[in-house]
Structure formats: structure tokens, C-alpha cells
Amino acid sequence: MDLLAQMLGGFAVALQPVNIGAALLGALVGTATGVLPGLGVLGAMAILMPITVHFSAVTGLIMLAGIYYGAMYGGSTTAILLRIPGEGGSIVTTIDGYEFARKGRAGAALMICAVGSFIAGTISIIGLSLFTTVLADVALRFSSPEFCLLALLGGLTLVRITGNDPARNMLMLLIGMALATIGVDAVGGDTRFTFDTNTLALGFDLVPITLGLYGLSELFHVVASNNGFPRADRVRLRDMIPTRVEWSRAWPAIVRGSGIGFLIGLLPGPGSLTATFASYGVEKAIARKYRDEFGRGAVEGFAGPEAANNAVATSALVPVLALGIPFTPNVALMLGALIVQGIQPGPLLLSQHPDVVWGLLASMYIGNIALLALNLPLVGIWVRLLRVPQYALIGFIFAISFIGVYTMRSSYWDLCVLVGFGAVGAILRQIGFDLAPLVLGIVIGPIFEKSLRETLFLSGGDLSIFVTRPISGTLSALCVVAVLGPAIIAMVRRNAIRAKHA
Amino acid sequence: MVDATATDVDVPAAAKGSRLTSLILTAAGLGYLYQSMQLPMGDPLGTGVGAIPALIAVCWVAFGIYVTIRNRPVAAELGPWPRGTAALRVGYSLLLCIAFVVTLPFLGIFLTTAAFLLLMARLADATWKNACVVAVTTPIAFWVVFALGLKVSLPYGSLFTTMFGG
Known part of the structure; x- marks a missing residue:
């Protein structure tokens, strides 16, 4: 009953005209950026984040969530129509979604994805509401050692899961954490690494760094290729209605994908790729009648993964809302938006700022409806967006990045950081360094430092506090598993293969 | 944006670029380590303003050296260097x-x-x-x-x- 009252309170916040407008605008702008090849979800969020700062915390966050959802939807549109995945989670959709579209059923594929995303969003928002409350209650028992270990676990898991080289990822994570230490120390208020300059005392803000690393570096890549955008066929509204058979095959996959996505999203690490591939694997494994169609346009092959992708995006917010610890760069950016607004995320967020949490949850529901209601009729416009000349878009995106970053703090230093990290990001990506750990390092660095120093104060420098308390002991064990687990699994596999050959 | 047409890098060139980049990053880590050692480490040890940066710096340098020496070329997301x-x-x-x-x-x-x-x-x-x-x-x-x-x-x-x- 209490939950229902809080949810209704959230809807009261989300249904304010300014917040409905923010959700709609975010969904539209997000879809537009998701459709255009060149910017991923993170790039789109980073470019538009400075604009959200000019609104209240809840409105800004609602807009950012709309951008997040919209960009993912736009990504799946290009995955189906052009075989270009807008972001990692849409890679699976390029297999069967594109093949399905080639059969002349592009419109139906888009409709199934949109409805599937809506159902997945609905299921996972209900789950998110329940889990956030329960986890926030548990998190109230957490103290500094637990938060320190949670931050460490988030970083270690990302290092293990993302990209293809954990050592390089670890290096990036540490550099991100080091960057976060420049400026004013969050514990004692002392300045450090500033070389007696006022500029460095301001520290490195998350937005220009992320925007430089993801937005500008990607734009440099687009400028280098100068290929223009690919063209897609026209999709008519009347072609978008799936047949009865297509629906009957799609909906069970959507429900299964929603469940898989929600559960995987709760775990540390970038879950969208894992969830979509897991959903695809499950659909293929349980398929009987249509198994041969997988890889050649099976409805289940894109309905399930698209639902999983949407569900994972929602449930990934649970750790950040309940614990204040982000496990993915996208969510880290949302956490950054909260911090910029002066709101400290953590277990007390739910009790201190219920309007923000419940308003965000309710707005996600509204954002889902907005995507369904607006994007399907507008699919023709999204496809036509690809016909906008590249020369107009490139300069526009560059310029809006500059102005957006400048207007955040009226700081020329932030513009220097933006361009500098744009160049550095382009080089690092070209060499094969993954930048997600660096961004996460900047966010979890201060949480890790503050909680570790507080823990050492509490224990008088005794490190056994990390294993003697029940919750911190469990988290310490999970950190060890995150570091050693993959190596042990690989060793067991090697031994099994050797034993088989012997 | 995930580039569906991403190709493997030109391995010798990528390995050279990768080693040079790792070396520069390691050198930057050493500079950061030196600066953090100038700050107080706190009593009990680890509670000072320089303690956590020093810990991060040591790990940074260690991983930097490891990545530089090992120098494993990996497939870049963006394909070969623009020429x-x-x-x-x-x-x-x-x-x-x-x-x-x-x-x-x-x-x-x-x-x-x-x-x-x-x-x-x-x-x-x-x-x-x-x-x-x-x-x-x-x-x-x-x-x-x-x-x-x-x-x-x-x-x-x-x-x-x-x-x-x-």
C-alpha cells in the first residue's frame, strides 16, 4: 500500500507538464541521435547532458532517461533497417531483425520491437520499484567498508566483462580514478595535484571528459571516413501490423526476454550485450518448430533480445538508485547528472528525495508510452533523418557539444578538457583501449576513496574489517571471485579438454 | 556506435602504437605517483589526503608496465589508423x-x-x-x-x- 502511494506520488511528479515535455523531448532527441550512425547511447547522453543541467534535478533526470530509452530504440531501428547496431545491445537484432526486414516485413519488425520494448519496460519498471525499495532498506545497514567494496566490485566486474583485455581495462579504470582525485579532496577539503592553479582546483568534471571521450572522438572518426549516412527503404505505417502468427510467436519471447534482461541488469557489469545474447541463446535452445529460421529472420530471434535490452536498461538503475553505485557507464552518467544537481546518491536518496526516485520511475513508464505512441507513426521521419546532409549534422553536433559544455559552468577550462579528451579518446580507441572503465573510474573513484579512508579511520588502520563483518566479508569474497573467477574457469576448462584428449 | 564493419588492426603498426601509448601512460603514472608521495599519508596509515592517490598510482604504474611489456595487439573498434x-x-x-x-x-x-x-x-x-x-x-x-x-x-x-x- 505504501509502495502504491509512493508510486502515485511519482506519477504526480512525472505528470507535471514540464516533466511530460522533458520525457517526450528526451525520447525524441534520443531516438534521433540513436538513428544517426556515429553516436552511441553514451555519446548521445553525454552531448545532451549539459542541457539537462538547466532544469530541476527530477526534470533533468527524466529527460536523460528519455534520451537513454530513445537512443536505444533508435539503435534498434537502424539495426533492423540497415544492419547497423546503434549500440552494443542491438548487435543481436542485426542477425534476425535485418533478415526479417529483408523479407519485406521491416514495418512489422519495428512494431514487434516497439511493443516488446514497451512490455519489457513495463515489467521491469514494476520490478525496479519493488527491488529498489527492498535493496535501499538493506543498504541502510551498509557502512563505509561495504560501500568501498561495492565500488571496487563494480570496477572489477566492468574490467573483467567489457572489451577484450582486462589489463588494459584496469589501467583505464585506475587513470579514471586518478583523474577524480585532482582538485578539492572530498573528505578534508584540501586541494591536491593543482600546481597552485585555480583552474585545476576546480577538478575534472565528468561531462566534458565523457563528451570528449565518446562524442568528439566518434565525430573525429566520422570526419575521417566522410562516407555519409547509408540510405534505408521507406517504411509505410500500414505495413507495420504483424500477422497473427508473428504475434503468437513474438509475445512469449518478449516475456522471457524481459525476465532474463531484468535479472541480468541487477548484476554488476555492462549487461545489455550479455542479456541480449542470453535471450537469443534461450530462444534458439527452446525453439522446436521454427529452429531452422534462426539466422534467417526468426521472430523470436529479435523479439526476445530487444525486450531483454530494454529490461536490462531499467534494472541497471537498481544499484544506482538504492546504493548510489553505478555498474555501467550509461548509469554512471545518470549518477553524474544527480551529483551535478547537488543530490548525493546512496541509500538515503529514496528517503531524502522520494520525488526524484519515484518521479523518475513513473516517468520511465510515461517515456515508454511516448516511445510507442510517437515513434511508430514517426518511423518515416526517422528514416528520412538519414538523408540530412552529413556536413550540416557534423558541425551542428560539434558546436552543440561546445556550447552545452560551456554553459554548464561558464568555464573555458571545460572546453579545453573537452577537446583534449576528444583527441586522447580518439587515439586510445584507435589503439584498442576501452574507454568505459575510465568513465566509471571517474565516478566510483571518489566513492571508493571516501569510504576507504572512513573505514580506516573507523578501524584504526585495521584491514580485517573488510572480512570480519558479514556483508563486507561476502562482498570481499565476490571481489576475489571477480578477479580470480575467470582464470579458475579457464583452468578448469583446459584441464577438462586435456582429460578428454588423454 | 558499434561499427559493424570494424576490421582487425594492422598488427605490427598497432603493436608499436600500443606500446608507445602504454609507455606514455606509465610515465604519466610515475609522475602522478611522485606527486602523491609528496602528500601526507595520514595516521593511521591510509587516512591521509595522499594515501589513496598513492595506492592508485602504484597500481597504475604496475599495470602500465605489464601492458607495455606484454604489448598484446588487440582488434581496435575503429579499424586501421586514418592515413x-x-x-x-x-x-x-x-x-x-x-x-x-x-x-x-x-x-x-x-x-x-x-x-x-x-x-x-x-x-x-x-x-x-x-x-x-x-x-x-x-x-x-x-x-x-x-x-x-x-x-x-x-x-x-x-x-x-x-x-x-x-
Whole structure:
């Protein structure tokens, strides 16, 4: 009953005209950026984040969530129509979604994805509401050692899961954490690494760094290729209605994908790729009648993964809302938006700022409806967006990045950081360094430092506090598993293969 | 954006670039370690303002050395390095970005953005006419959205302020 009252309170916040407008605008702008090849979800969020700062915390966050959802939807549109995945989670959709579209059923594929995303969003928002409350209650028992270990676990898991080289990822994570230490120390208020300059005392803000690393570096890549955008066929509204058979095959996959996505999203690490591939694997494994169609346009092959992708995006917010610890760069950016607004995320967020949490949850529901209601009729416009000349878009995106970053703090230093990290990001990506750990390092660095120093104060420098308390002991064990687990699994596999050959 | 057409890197060149980058990052880590060692470590040990940076720096240098020595080339997300005209395009766009930041305090948002967009559009093979249209309309659109809509203070530049008296 209490939950229902809080949810209704959230809807009261989300249904304010300014917040409905923010959700709609975010969904539209997000879809537009998701459709255009060149910017991923993170790039789109980073470019538009400075604009959200000019609104209240809840409105800004609602807009950012709309951008997040919209960009993912736009990504799946290009995955189906052009075989270009807008972001990692849409890679699976390029297999069967594109093949399905080639059969002349592009419109139906888009409709199934949109409805599937809506159902997945609905299921996972209900789950998110329940889990956030329960986890926030548990998190109230957490103290500094637990938060320190949670931050460490988030970083270690990302290092293990993302990209293809954990050592390089670890290096990036540490550099991100080091960057976060420049400026004013969050514990004692002392300045450090500033070389007696006022500029460095301001520290490195998350937005220009992320925007430089993801937005500008990607734009440099687009400028280098100068290929223009690919063209897609026209999709008519009347072609978008799936047949009865297509629906009957799609909906069970959507429900299964929603469940898989929600559960995987709760775990540390970038879950969208894992969830979509897991959903695809499950659909293929349980398929009987249509198994041969997988890889050649099976409805289940894109309905399930698209639902999983949407569900994972929602449930990934649970750790950040309940614990204040982000496990993915996208969510880290949302956490950054909260911090910029002066709101400290953590277990007390739910009790201190219920309007923000419940308003965000309710707005996600509204954002889902907005995507369904607006994007399907507008699919023709999204496809036509690809016909906008590249020369107009490139300069526009560059310029809006500059102005957006400048207007955040009226700081020329932030513009220097933006361009500098744009160049550095382009080089690092070209060499094969993954930048997600660096961004996460900047966010979890201060949480890790503050909680570790507080823990050492509490224990008088005794490190056994990390294993003697029940919750911190469990988290310490999970950190060890995150570091050693993959190596042990690989060793067991090697031994099994050797034993088989012997 | 995940590039579906991403190819494996030119391995010897990538390995060389990777080693050099790792070496530079390790050197930066050593500089950071030196600076953090100048700060107090606290009593009990680890509670001072320099303790956690020192811990991070030690790990940074250790991983930097490991990555440099091992030097495993990995498939880059973006494919091979841009060469020839493509490299010139990137260099030119980076120069334009630097020029934007340098001239903004003097020329202000309108002139700087207009000049940036004009040159950027020409870089992307727009005709002079189309480039001029983009250069004129976009700053006006920005002014409407940011200054009128969001009530944000834009940098009008010392030239504009001198000419129009603030």
C-alpha cells in the first residue's frame, strides 16, 4: 500500500507538464541521435547532458532517461533497417531483425520491437520499484567498508566483462580514478595535484571528459571516413501490423526476454550485450518448430533480445538508485547528472528525495508510452533523418557539444578538457583501449576513496574489517571471485579438454 | 556506435602504437605517483589526503608496465589508423576545435560558431552556398534555444562587448 502511494506520488511528479515535455523531448532527441550512425547511447547522453543541467534535478533526470530509452530504440531501428547496431545491445537484432526486414516485413519488425520494448519496460519498471525499495532498506545497514567494496566490485566486474583485455581495462579504470582525485579532496577539503592553479582546483568534471571521450572522438572518426549516412527503404505505417502468427510467436519471447534482461541488469557489469545474447541463446535452445529460421529472420530471434535490452536498461538503475553505485557507464552518467544537481546518491536518496526516485520511475513508464505512441507513426521521419546532409549534422553536433559544455559552468577550462579528451579518446580507441572503465573510474573513484579512508579511520588502520563483518566479508569474497573467477574457469576448462584428449 | 564493419588492426603498426601509448601512460603514472608521495599519508596509515592517490598510482604504474611489456595487439573498434586525406581531415577538424576554444573569449559565440560551422561544412564537402546557410542559421537557432528558451548566459566575447557596450 505504501509502495502504491509512493508510486502515485511519482506519477504526480512525472505528470507535471514540464516533466511530460522533458520525457517526450528526451525520447525524441534520443531516438534521433540513436538513428544517426556515429553516436552511441553514451555519446548521445553525454552531448545532451549539459542541457539537462538547466532544469530541476527530477526534470533533468527524466529527460536523460528519455534520451537513454530513445537512443536505444533508435539503435534498434537502424539495426533492423540497415544492419547497423546503434549500440552494443542491438548487435543481436542485426542477425534476425535485418533478415526479417529483408523479407519485406521491416514495418512489422519495428512494431514487434516497439511493443516488446514497451512490455519489457513495463515489467521491469514494476520490478525496479519493488527491488529498489527492498535493496535501499538493506543498504541502510551498509557502512563505509561495504560501500568501498561495492565500488571496487563494480570496477572489477566492468574490467573483467567489457572489451577484450582486462589489463588494459584496469589501467583505464585506475587513470579514471586518478583523474577524480585532482582538485578539492572530498573528505578534508584540501586541494591536491593543482600546481597552485585555480583552474585545476576546480577538478575534472565528468561531462566534458565523457563528451570528449565518446562524442568528439566518434565525430573525429566520422570526419575521417566522410562516407555519409547509408540510405534505408521507406517504411509505410500500414505495413507495420504483424500477422497473427508473428504475434503468437513474438509475445512469449518478449516475456522471457524481459525476465532474463531484468535479472541480468541487477548484476554488476555492462549487461545489455550479455542479456541480449542470453535471450537469443534461450530462444534458439527452446525453439522446436521454427529452429531452422534462426539466422534467417526468426521472430523470436529479435523479439526476445530487444525486450531483454530494454529490461536490462531499467534494472541497471537498481544499484544506482538504492546504493548510489553505478555498474555501467550509461548509469554512471545518470549518477553524474544527480551529483551535478547537488543530490548525493546512496541509500538515503529514496528517503531524502522520494520525488526524484519515484518521479523518475513513473516517468520511465510515461517515456515508454511516448516511445510507442510517437515513434511508430514517426518511423518515416526517422528514416528520412538519414538523408540530412552529413556536413550540416557534423558541425551542428560539434558546436552543440561546445556550447552545452560551456554553459554548464561558464568555464573555458571545460572546453579545453573537452577537446583534449576528444583527441586522447580518439587515439586510445584507435589503439584498442576501452574507454568505459575510465568513465566509471571517474565516478566510483571518489566513492571508493571516501569510504576507504572512513573505514580506516573507523578501524584504526585495521584491514580485517573488510572480512570480519558479514556483508563486507561476502562482498570481499565476490571481489576475489571477480578477479580470480575467470582464470579458475579457464583452468578448469583446459584441464577438462586435456582429460578428454588423454 | 558499434561499427559493424570494424576490421582487425594492422598488427605490427598497432603493436608499436600500443606500446608507445602504454609507455606514455606509465610515465604519466610515475609522475602522478611522485606527486602523491609528496602528500601526507595520514595516521593511521591510509587516512591521509595522499594515501589513496598513492595506492592508485602504484597500481597504475604496475599495470602500465605489464601492458607495455606484454604489448598484446588487440582488434581496435575503429579499424586501421586514418592515413593520407583521412588523417588530414582529422587534423584539420582538431585544429578547428582548438581554434574554437581559443577565439571564443574574443569573437564570442556567434562569430566563432559561424566560422567553425562554415569551415566544418566545407571540410565535409558542402558547397559554399550550403556552408553559408548552415553557418548563419545554426548560431541563430542556438541563440533561440539557449539564450531565449533556457535563459542561459552565452559568451558574447570581448569584441561584441566593446562594439555594443555590453
